[in-house]
Amino acid sequence: MKPWQEEWQRFRQMNGKQKLVHLWTYYKFHILVILAALVIIGDFGIRAFTKKTPVLYLGEVNIAADADLQNALSTGYLDHTGSDPDRQEVFLYTAICLFKEPTMENQEYVSASQMKLMTATNTQMLDLVLMNREGYDICSANGYLVDLRTVFPAGDPQWAALAACLTENDVLLTDDSTEEYSTVTQKVCNGLDVSRFPIFQQGDYPDGIYLGLITGTPRMEECRNYIAYLSAWQPD
Numbered sequence: 575m576k577p578w579q580e581e582w583q584r585f586r587q588m589n590g591k592q593k594l595v596h597l598w599t600y601y602k603f604h605i606l607v608i609l610a611a612l613v614i615i616g617d618f619g620i621r622a623f624t625k626k627t628p629v630l631y632l633g634e635v636n637i638a639a640d641a642d643l644q645n646a647l648s649t650g651y652l653d654h655t656g657s658d659p660d661r662q663e664v665f666l667y668t669a670i671c672l673f674k675e676p677t678m679e680n681q682e683y684v685s686a687s688q689m690k691l692m693t694a695t696n697t698q699m700l701d702l703v704l705m706n707r708e709g710y711d712i713c714s715a716n717g718y719l720v721d722l723r724t725v726f727p728a729g730d731p732q733w734a735a736l737a738a739c740l741t742e743n744d745v746l747l748t749d750d751s752t753e754e755y756s757t758v759t760q761k762v763c764n765g766l767d768v769s770r771f772p773i774f775q776q777g778d779y780p781d782g783i784y785l786g787l788i789t790g791t792p793r794m795e796e797c798r799n800y801i802a803y804l805s806a807w808q809p810d
Contacts, residue, residue, distance in 0.1 A: 626663040629655075630796050631700045633667040633691065635709035637783060646773055646807065654803050664800075667694060670703075672712045691718070701791040702800060706781040710765055714743035719764035719786040725798065732802055741765040741784065766801070773807040
Protein backbone atom coordinates (compact mmCIF):
# COMPACT_ATOMS: atom_id res chain seq x y z
CA MET A 575 0.00 0.00 0.00
CA LYS A 576 1.31 3.43 -0.93
CA PRO A 577 2.05 5.99 1.81
CA TRP A 578 -0.80 8.27 0.81
CA GLN A 579 -3.20 5.32 0.91
CA GLU A 580 -2.05 4.43 4.43
CA GLU A 581 -2.51 8.06 5.47
CA TRP A 582 -6.00 8.05 4.01
CA GLN A 583 -6.93 4.86 5.89
CA ARG A 584 -5.75 6.35 9.19
CA PHE A 585 -7.69 9.52 8.48
CA ARG A 586 -10.88 7.57 7.76
CA GLN A 587 -10.62 5.81 11.11
CA MET A 588 -10.49 9.09 13.08
CA ASN A 589 -13.58 10.58 14.69
CA GLY A 590 -14.83 14.03 13.69
CA LYS A 591 -12.79 16.00 16.22
CA GLN A 592 -9.60 14.11 15.41
CA LYS A 593 -10.10 14.77 11.71
CA LEU A 594 -10.43 18.51 12.34
CA VAL A 595 -7.30 18.57 14.52
CA HIS A 596 -5.41 16.58 11.89
CA LEU A 597 -6.43 18.86 9.05
CA TRP A 598 -5.61 22.01 11.01
CA THR A 599 -2.25 20.63 12.14
CA TYR A 600 -1.00 19.52 8.74
CA TYR A 601 -2.90 21.78 6.35
CA LYS A 602 -3.24 25.04 8.32
CA PHE A 603 -1.42 27.13 5.70
CA HIS A 604 -3.45 25.72 2.82
CA ILE A 605 -6.72 26.30 4.69
CA LEU A 606 -5.81 29.92 5.46
CA VAL A 607 -4.83 30.59 1.84
CA ILE A 608 -8.13 29.13 0.59
CA LEU A 609 -10.14 31.14 3.14
CA ALA A 610 -8.31 34.36 2.21
CA ALA A 611 -8.93 33.69 -1.48
CA LEU A 612 -12.63 33.11 -0.83
CA VAL A 613 -12.89 36.36 1.15
CA ILE A 614 -11.19 38.33 -1.63
CA ILE A 615 -13.33 36.75 -4.35
CA GLY A 616 -16.48 37.32 -2.30
CA ASP A 617 -15.61 40.95 -1.59
CA PHE A 618 -14.83 41.57 -5.27
CA GLY A 619 -18.09 39.93 -6.29
CA ILE A 620 -20.14 41.98 -3.82
CA ARG A 621 -18.50 45.22 -4.94
CA ALA A 622 -19.00 44.38 -8.61
CA PHE A 623 -22.62 43.41 -8.04
CA THR A 624 -23.54 46.43 -5.89
CA LYS A 625 -21.46 49.10 -7.63
CA LYS A 626 -23.60 51.87 -9.06
CA THR A 627 -22.81 53.89 -12.16
CA PRO A 628 -23.35 57.64 -11.74
CA VAL A 629 -25.57 59.12 -14.43
CA LEU A 630 -24.92 62.60 -13.08
CA TYR A 631 -22.76 64.33 -10.45
CA LEU A 632 -24.40 67.07 -8.36
CA GLY A 633 -22.71 69.29 -5.79
CA GLU A 634 -24.27 71.17 -2.86
CA VAL A 635 -22.35 74.39 -2.17
CA ASN A 636 -23.18 76.18 1.09
CA ILE A 637 -26.53 74.41 1.32
CA ALA A 638 -27.68 71.29 3.13
CA ALA A 639 -30.59 69.44 1.55
CA ASP A 640 -32.69 67.40 3.97
CA ALA A 641 -33.40 63.71 3.42
CA ASP A 642 -36.60 64.32 1.45
CA LEU A 643 -34.94 66.78 -0.91
CA GLN A 644 -31.91 64.56 -1.39
CA ASN A 645 -34.23 61.72 -2.29
CA ALA A 646 -36.01 63.93 -4.83
CA LEU A 647 -32.67 65.08 -6.27
CA SER A 648 -31.34 61.55 -6.66
CA THR A 649 -33.72 58.60 -6.75
CA GLY A 650 -36.56 60.88 -7.84
CA TYR A 651 -34.68 61.68 -11.03
CA LEU A 652 -33.85 58.02 -11.62
CA ASP A 653 -37.54 57.14 -11.29
CA HIS A 654 -38.41 59.98 -13.67
CA THR A 655 -36.03 58.68 -16.35
CA GLY A 656 -36.79 55.00 -15.78
CA SER A 657 -33.24 54.24 -14.61
CA ASP A 658 -32.45 51.31 -12.31
CA PRO A 659 -31.68 52.69 -8.80
CA ASP A 660 -29.90 49.43 -7.93
CA ARG A 661 -27.38 49.94 -10.73
CA GLN A 662 -27.35 53.71 -11.29
CA GLU A 663 -27.27 56.83 -9.14
CA VAL A 664 -27.14 60.60 -9.04
CA PHE A 665 -23.92 61.12 -7.10
CA LEU A 666 -24.22 63.91 -4.53
CA TYR A 667 -21.28 65.92 -3.22
CA THR A 668 -22.38 67.34 0.12
CA ALA A 669 -20.81 69.74 2.61
CA ILE A 670 -18.94 71.90 0.09
CA CYS A 671 -18.45 75.18 1.95
CA LEU A 672 -17.04 78.28 0.24
CA PHE A 673 -16.71 81.71 1.85
CA LYS A 674 -15.27 84.96 0.51
CA GLU A 675 -13.73 85.74 3.89
CA PRO A 676 -13.34 82.48 5.83
CA THR A 677 -12.60 82.72 9.54
CA MET A 678 -9.63 81.09 11.22
CA GLU A 679 -11.96 78.40 12.53
CA ASN A 680 -13.26 77.29 9.14
CA GLN A 681 -10.24 78.05 6.94
CA GLU A 682 -9.10 74.42 6.86
CA TYR A 683 -12.61 73.22 6.03
CA VAL A 684 -12.94 75.78 3.24
CA SER A 685 -9.57 74.75 1.81
CA ALA A 686 -10.70 71.10 1.75
CA SER A 687 -13.93 72.14 0.00
CA GLN A 688 -11.99 74.13 -2.61
CA MET A 689 -9.80 71.10 -3.27
CA LYS A 690 -12.84 68.83 -3.56
CA LEU A 691 -14.50 71.20 -6.03
CA MET A 692 -11.37 71.65 -8.12
CA THR A 693 -10.58 67.92 -8.22
CA ALA A 694 -14.13 66.92 -9.14
CA THR A 695 -14.20 69.54 -11.90
CA ASN A 696 -10.79 68.66 -13.33
CA THR A 697 -11.65 64.95 -13.43
CA GLN A 698 -15.04 65.68 -15.06
CA MET A 699 -16.85 64.17 -12.08
CA LEU A 700 -19.05 67.18 -11.38
CA ASP A 701 -21.87 68.36 -13.64
CA LEU A 702 -24.21 70.67 -11.74
CA VAL A 703 -24.04 72.64 -8.50
CA LEU A 704 -26.75 73.96 -6.21
CA MET A 705 -25.53 77.04 -4.32
CA ASN A 706 -26.54 79.85 -2.03
CA ARG A 707 -25.74 83.38 -3.23
CA GLU A 708 -22.24 83.49 -1.78
CA GLY A 709 -21.36 80.10 -3.23
CA TYR A 710 -22.74 81.21 -6.58
CA ASP A 711 -20.62 84.38 -6.54
CA ILE A 712 -17.46 82.41 -5.77
CA CYS A 713 -18.08 79.66 -8.35
CA SER A 714 -18.89 82.28 -10.98
CA ALA A 715 -15.86 84.45 -10.27
CA ASN A 716 -13.56 81.44 -10.55
CA GLY A 717 -14.94 80.42 -13.95
CA TYR A 718 -16.53 77.15 -12.88
CA LEU A 719 -19.90 77.85 -14.51
CA VAL A 720 -21.03 77.60 -18.13
CA ASP A 721 -22.75 80.48 -19.91
CA LEU A 722 -26.25 79.03 -20.06
CA ARG A 723 -27.03 80.85 -23.28
CA THR A 724 -24.77 78.30 -24.98
CA VAL A 725 -26.69 75.44 -23.38
CA PHE A 726 -30.20 76.70 -24.05
CA PRO A 727 -30.06 78.74 -27.28
CA ALA A 728 -32.78 81.23 -28.20
CA GLY A 729 -35.79 79.45 -29.63
CA ASP A 730 -35.32 76.36 -27.50
CA PRO A 731 -38.67 75.60 -25.76
CA GLN A 732 -36.84 74.73 -22.55
CA TRP A 733 -35.06 78.08 -22.67
CA ALA A 734 -38.37 79.91 -22.90
CA ALA A 735 -39.52 78.19 -19.72
CA LEU A 736 -36.28 79.00 -17.85
CA ALA A 737 -35.49 82.48 -19.17
CA ALA A 738 -37.23 84.21 -16.25
CA CYS A 739 -34.93 82.36 -13.82
CA LEU A 740 -31.70 83.26 -15.61
CA THR A 741 -29.21 85.29 -13.55
CA GLU A 742 -26.03 87.18 -14.39
CA ASN A 743 -22.86 87.15 -12.35
CA ASP A 744 -19.27 88.34 -12.56
CA VAL A 745 -16.54 86.17 -14.05
CA LEU A 746 -12.95 87.16 -13.33
CA LEU A 747 -11.06 87.57 -16.61
CA THR A 748 -7.69 88.99 -15.55
CA ASP A 749 -5.93 90.15 -12.44
CA ASP A 750 -3.49 93.02 -13.09
CA SER A 751 -0.73 92.50 -10.55
CA THR A 752 0.78 95.91 -11.28
CA GLU A 753 -2.10 97.64 -9.50
CA GLU A 754 -3.30 96.36 -6.17
CA TYR A 755 -6.84 95.00 -6.25
CA SER A 756 -7.18 95.76 -9.97
CA THR A 757 -9.35 93.20 -11.69
CA VAL A 758 -11.25 92.84 -14.96
CA THR A 759 -14.61 91.07 -14.84
CA GLN A 760 -17.38 90.28 -17.28
CA LYS A 761 -21.08 89.69 -16.68
CA VAL A 762 -22.14 86.19 -17.78
CA CYS A 763 -25.56 84.50 -17.68
CA ASN A 764 -24.34 81.44 -15.80
CA GLY A 765 -26.95 80.68 -13.17
CA LEU A 766 -30.61 79.90 -12.63
CA ASP A 767 -32.46 81.22 -9.60
CA VAL A 768 -34.40 78.06 -8.75
CA SER A 769 -35.69 79.29 -5.40
CA ARG A 770 -39.28 79.24 -6.68
CA PHE A 771 -39.12 75.75 -8.14
CA PRO A 772 -41.63 73.60 -6.21
CA ILE A 773 -38.92 71.03 -5.46
CA PHE A 774 -37.12 73.59 -3.26
CA GLN A 775 -40.17 75.20 -1.64
CA GLN A 776 -40.04 73.08 1.52
CA GLY A 777 -36.46 74.07 2.35
CA ASP A 778 -35.19 77.14 4.20
CA TYR A 779 -32.89 79.08 1.88
CA PRO A 780 -32.79 82.72 3.06
CA ASP A 781 -30.02 83.58 0.59
CA GLY A 782 -31.84 81.95 -2.32
CA ILE A 783 -30.74 78.85 -4.16
CA TYR A 784 -29.02 78.89 -7.54
CA LEU A 785 -28.25 76.20 -10.07
CA GLY A 786 -25.11 76.27 -12.19
CA LEU A 787 -23.70 73.97 -14.84
CA ILE A 788 -20.01 73.11 -14.56
CA THR A 789 -17.68 74.02 -17.41
CA GLY A 790 -16.38 70.99 -19.30
CA THR A 791 -19.03 68.51 -18.23
CA PRO A 792 -19.16 65.55 -20.62
CA ARG A 793 -22.81 64.92 -19.73
CA MET A 794 -24.39 68.04 -21.21
CA GLU A 795 -27.55 66.33 -22.48
CA GLU A 796 -28.08 64.64 -19.10
CA CYS A 797 -27.70 68.05 -17.46
CA ARG A 798 -30.37 69.52 -19.72
CA ASN A 799 -32.69 66.65 -18.85
CA TYR A 800 -31.97 67.08 -15.15
CA ILE A 801 -32.72 70.81 -15.23
CA ALA A 802 -35.98 70.06 -17.04
CA TYR A 803 -36.82 67.53 -14.31
CA LEU A 804 -36.16 70.06 -11.53
CA SER A 805 -38.28 72.74 -13.21
CA ALA A 806 -41.20 70.38 -13.84
CA TRP A 807 -41.13 68.53 -10.50
CA GLN A 808 -44.37 68.55 -8.53
CA PRO A 809 -45.11 67.06 -5.10
CA ASP A 810 -47.07 63.82 -5.02
